[in-house]
Amino acid sequence: MAKTLNSRIPEGPVAEKWTNYKAHQRLVNPKNKLKLDVIVVGTGLAGASAAASLGEMGFNVYNFCIQDSPRRAHSIAAQGGINAAKNYQNDGDSVYRLFYDTVKGGDYRAREANVYRLAEVSNDIIDQCVAQGVPFAREYGGMLANRSFGGAQVSRTFYAKGQTGQQLLLGAYSSLSAQVNAGKVKLYTRYEMEDVVIVDGRARGIIAKNLVTGKLERFSANAVVIATGGYGNAYFLSTNAMGCNCTAAVQCYRKGAYFANPSYVQIHPTCIPVHGDKQSKLTLMSESLRNDGRIWVPKKLEDAKKLQAGEIKGSDIPEEDRDYYLERRYPAFGNLVPRDVASRAAKERCDKGYGVNNTGLAVFLDFSESIERLGIDVVLQRYGNLFDMYEEITDVNPGELANEINGVKYYNPMMIFPAIHYTMGGIWVDYELQTTITGLFAIGECNFSDHGANRLGASALMQGLADGYFVLPYTIQNYLADQDVWPRLSTDLPEFEEAEKAVEAEMNRLMNIKGKRSVDSIHKELGHIMWEHVGMGRTKEGLEEGLKMLKELRKEFDTNLFVPGTKEGLNVELDKAIHLRDFIIMGELVAYDALHREESCGGHFREEHQTEEGEAKRDDANFFYVGCWEYQGSDDKAPELIKEPLEYEAIKVQTRNYKN
């Protein structure tokens, strides 16, 4: 344990760190910017905004995405909104309060300095996006509207219908497009990063696969930024898009970047429940539904049994027989408790047998009360598109009057259940967002930095854009300031040659296993192991068992995989196989971290460590640190743990309390 990490947090009080940093950091002069190349991998909120901003500053940017257009990145699917400490509602919000809520929501496992900076730049993001033409919701007077969100007592969430992520991404995409037009950003679509190339200890390029031709190509630059999202798809069923993968991140990890807090995986409480074994993904219903929807299960076990058997419907159960368990357990926050709390509470009810669908793995989200209070028009205006989406998938319309008992009107409730949604863990980065590989930066969901053990709703968009627009374009200059003395590297260097050969060899290996099983069938099995053993409620035995199964699964993958076709040209199955290889490694990493972290905090819940009421029990004395994992040269070797101790100066660490 001799290895230590330098998080390079600037001196001074937390509120002044970022200002001080910017005042004293090194900058690159305009002429030198023209000589410096930056590779940005990914075009989501973080990637697109970083590429656009860097291009605009004068750097030469090479931007890669796996989809056919930058606009398809999965940031687009974020529904609810984006937080900012504008205090437009005059409800007492401030930078400090947003900072405090985020740290608390993250169960005191985030780095204070990073979170404060995030809260500080949050206001600039809103200004930036409005100027880009993002059509945020407005009030009749023309001012911006806000809504409240889980984990906060103020309304600080800006939104664009239920499509905030889409609108913010299109904003970033438009800025990116402007830079492409200006010739400052070169865009590579349907390209996948397969490896990072390290020359003299610095990240100096990548090997990328042209997904259409199947050819590997080499790219060199002065710095590499990865913005490739999270690893939620390791669970097979998640709210992530089908293409989301962690190959770029895992490849960086293999090359020496530490991976931090992998066990912090967010389970989103409001997803449409699993309906069958052919299902390919889970659909998220925006958390904003919890503003006006009330979550419940039956009070009586026999009602639950009847629901499971399909004998009665939710609307048949009268008010007095409904258990609004979140309002009951957490009177102060009610249905708006943070995601991890809401998810675990749903699991707790279902484990006790109160689940409401045929699998017993669902709870109700009910709008009867709000439709009566606000009128159906207002409710439809707020959530109409979500209701439509729900109906298309499940054939049930939540805005439809279903029953009337003793003069009380009951509408069809939605059924929801938690699902893997976001990964707080990620590549370890310092205050400058640089990884442990010099010259390699990680931004957005793919780094670990700002959310601690749990992310609050509407904070992912904030972090992605903060990193991309306002943090990385500054901090990367501190690194690049002396890099202009280096000549542009030729991609004929042996380091590039070697990296490409290694990727090529891997592809050949996968093609030549010629076993019997499709990628998806193994991926589904991985998902089962992860959900059962490394999911919402973890135990030591379960995790150990899970780790064992994961190792066996990796062996199965290495010996029994079948990839049809050839590696020349477009081969979707080969690309999926590469992703799966890394999902399995990622799964193991999550399990290692979860096993070592003998406490419950945020998205990581160890059943051994809970209070009598079933709340998460942290162990600040022993686990108040960031758990970083270092690759040991082979997939077969267990990774080594390195700790970055957390130091809090502005906030007093306490037990999270959403009860009063």
Add this chain to the structure above:
Amino acid sequence: MAKNISFTLKYWKQNGPREKGHFDTREMKNIPDDTSFLEMLDILNEELINEGKEPFVFDHDCREGICGMCSLYINGHPHGPATGATTCQLYMRRFNDGDVITVEPWRSAAYPVIKDCMVDRGAFDKIIQAGGYTTIRTGQAQDANAILIPKEDADEAMDCATCIGCGACVAACKNGSAMLFVSSKVSQLALLPQGRPEAAKRAKAMIMKMEELGFGNCTNTRACEAECPKNESISNIARLNREFIKAKLAD
């Protein structure tokens, strides 16, 4: 409760933009009707792979109707028979036992086939790059509430901005025209004060790029509007025409 259906699936196979394509046919048996259309294709591919064959290639990603990646022309409709929904939001309960389901790629000269039903829609990116933005330097914007925008305008701009760039409009149009796509972006920015300074330049640049890329003209058949998964209105096209004509008359 889900019921199972069986049907004949005809799907387009094509190896590359210049190769000749053809339909493959397969009997799909006992597919639960609460399966999504794309999950049904996953089942098809699982079967094909188990037989040692190459899978049927199609674009898809988010599977919740927002990324705009999925792009199948099903039984004569882009995104299939459901209205206001993308292919990934289509469920098998829309089909009946014994149906013949024909799956084709978007067909338009500006969208060359990459493989099977995967087409290259890069032309849309190029149109946006030509002018679909406001020029704003990062970090230099004024306070967001300094520009007051009437709710009606903001809401309408939002409706225009809902376009997911999937290309169904081009696929539906007998002229292969991208006017609905272009007009939605032009309209969004034309409706907002932030977009006004560059409105004339934008309309001209995007239209010229659209033509250069080989898209056709709008003849107001409204097929695009009828098939758009996000219900974009052709009143956007009228607005684009207005913006363009105004810009040209001012020159």
Add this chain to the structure above:
Amino acid sequence: MWLCNSSIGRKVVMSVTGIALILFLTFHMSMNVVALISGDAYNMICKFLGANWYALVATLGLAALTVAHIVYAFLLTMQNRRARGNERYAVTVKPAKVEWASQNMLVLGIIVVLGILLHLFNFWYNMMFAEVAHISVPHDPADGFAYIKDTFACPVYVVLYIVWLVAIWFHLSHGFWSAMHTLGWNGKIWFNRWRTIGLVYTSLLMLGFLVVVLAFAFGVAPSLCCAA
């Protein structure tokens, strides 16, 4: 020049020439209706519009409008067919919203042109061209009334003219609002207004023409009894 080299410009030409032709039809229809009331009055108009310099200039202008409309139609259609690509869909379904006319404007246009040729042969050849070219024709060129009687005495012509009028109706049912749309004078509210206005106007217009054709075909025009 943007009217030639941009798609919207070309369509502006289509719209403006289209609207001008609708105005011409309106004028033509009003003139025809006169023939229902009085043959003499009608012939007065015919004389006025005979081989006079202003009428010749107007005719040339009208021809130019028509030619521009047709040439641009072919230019746009060629571009559109190129844009559509070589592969056609195996299955196509017309969405309910889509008007049949809107997808068949060129075919309708061709029928309309054939009708025009017939019409020119029946009337214009006798009433203006003959006079200019000094060719002898059955009636006095200014006796338009006689030509109407002659033409619609033949049932084949009557049927052809009715087909022609129906084609024009379809063409205009789409063309009218479409022109307004192309000129940018449209929106969510005006869309329905223009469509209604267009349908009513086109129907009245075509009815006006049709009444004359039928009245002479069945010999029930009031002007016939007066003249006799």
